[in-house]
Amino acid sequence: QVQLVESGGGLVQAGGSLRLSCAGSGRTFSGYAMGWFRQAPGKEREFVTAISGSGGNTATADSVKGRFTISRDNAKNTVYLQMNSLKPEDTAVYYCALIRKNWYSTRFDQYDYWGQGTQVTVSS
Numbered sequence: 001q002v003q004l005v006e007s008g009g010g011l012v013q014a015g016g017s018l019r020l021s022c023a024g025s026g027r028t029f030s031g032y033a034m035g036w037f038r039q040a041p042g043k044e045r046e047f048v049t050a051i052s053g054s055g056g057n058t059a060t061a062d063s064v065k066g067r068f069t070i071s072r073d074n075a076k077n078t079v080y081l082q083m084n085s086l087k088p089e090d091t092a093v094y095y096c097a098l099i100r101k102n103w104y105s106t107r108f109d110q111y112d113y114w115g116q117g118t119q120v121t122v123s124s
Helices: none
Strands: 003-007 010-013 018-025 033-039 046-051 058-060 068-073 078-083 092-099 118-123
Touching (some): 003 092, 018 092, 018 118, 046 068, 058 068, 078 092
Antiparallel strands (some): 003 018, 018 078, 033 046, 033 092, 046 058, 068 078, 092 118
């Protein structure tokens, strides 16, 4: 069983930065792809970014491209989401997820394990 725990969310002004972390436990997740999704009130969960198990490939949604960066440290069983130039429309609960494959997916229903989420609020 895999447990994922996100941290690093909070309240930030527009234009600011946050770094989210997702720590995994229960087994090593080296070799498994990881993704970040977000869900704003009244909206569907949407793909943000993902990274392959090796860390060599990433995918990022157009809405955050150039502002958000995903990375991973397999030795620490941790994946990160660096968020810069934040906008009020980035306000959401952010979730990390693991898929038991080396390659990622942009579809949330393809992921096998989820964290509990961390709130990010960007004020204007």
